[in-house]
């Protein structure tokens with residue numbers, strides 16, 4: 001008896017990828033054809049798929065189909081990121097499908113480093129990505145990414161983002177005088193922040209990463225209320241003081257109704273490059289505990305890696321220089337996890353213009 005399209009569809013729906021996430025979700029489009037024993041599958045997914053994921057997915061699908069006796073199969077995978085509904089139900093900005101804020105309970109946990117590398121790994125997956133440095137206390141993204149140019153101002157006070165390593169970039173540091181940051185507080189700084197995000201001429205972005213200042217201050221509240229953000233990613237280190245601040249941060253974002261897309265534990269372990277023994281510099285398992293306690297996905301755990309620090313200091317990307325390192329793979333896994341969390345959110349239908357009805 002030959003395999004039916006329904007059986008193949010059911011098999012596809014049962015497959016999980018190497019992150020343990022369903023290969024298909026409610027927005028995936030699947031066209032299946034069976035022609036003289038050859039099964040043809042055309043899959044359109046709503047998250048980025050690079051070549052290695054494409055290969056892994058195809059292997060999984062072929063393997064699963066073999067179990068029901070399908071031996072000849074052709075699979076074609078394409079993808080298209082869609083715009084998802086924002087936490088505050090605001091309409092998304094033109095040119096930006098999904099805004100993701102990277103936040104932390106306290107300073108120095110590696111939020112900017114994670115933001116830059118997360119942006120770059122999403123870009124390596126094939127997505128169009130931008131990054132906004134909104135850290136009023138010290139905009140480090142231009143340093144990490146090795147950018148010193150200023151964005152060009154065009155008509156209607158709009159700014160053209162700088163492009164570096166394929167990523168569109170703008171920073172509060174380009175707009176503020178950092179010799180007198182204390183003067184800029186409250187409404188003034190939140191207005192500049194909102195303009196930075198909304199008045200940059202972003203070009204066709206799948207994801208815009210916002211590197212937020214640490215803590216739960218004015219900019220965090222302004223983000224929650226006035227920026228069409230799909231959600232936040234919280235960066236923490238595993239030690240107890242850091243986790244205490246994360247709890248406060250999670251409670252604040254939950255209170256103001258901003259979605260939490262996941263937690264990233266940074267500097268979670270250290271492997272000595274000489275003896276190769278691992279140790280937990282700042283304790284262990286904190287990210288997992290927080291994730292379980294607040295029912296928030298743990299997107300990844302990143303080790304302490306001196307190469308990250310030295311590369312960031314000279315404005316180079318770890319992944320850019322060495323895409324095959326263990327930590328580069330961890331970043332890629334993390335960005336795949338994040339893109340899939342976003343892929344499951346409802347669509348933002350408010351961005352779709354009503355059809356023009358001719359009389």
Ligand SMILES: Nc1ncnc2c1ncn2[C@@H]1O[C@H](COP(=O)(O)OP(=O)(O)OP(=O)(O)O)[C@@H](O)[C@H]1O
Nearest residue numbers: 107108109110111112113214267303304305309312
């Ligand atoms: N996984 C890591 N391994 C080693 N060093 C790291 C790692 N992540 C970040 N760092 C280093 O830690 C320092 C602080 O990182 P970063 O500036 O990204 O933190 P931050 O949370 O954004 O800080 P702030 O709140 O002050 O803006 C930097 O020198 C950075 O290179």
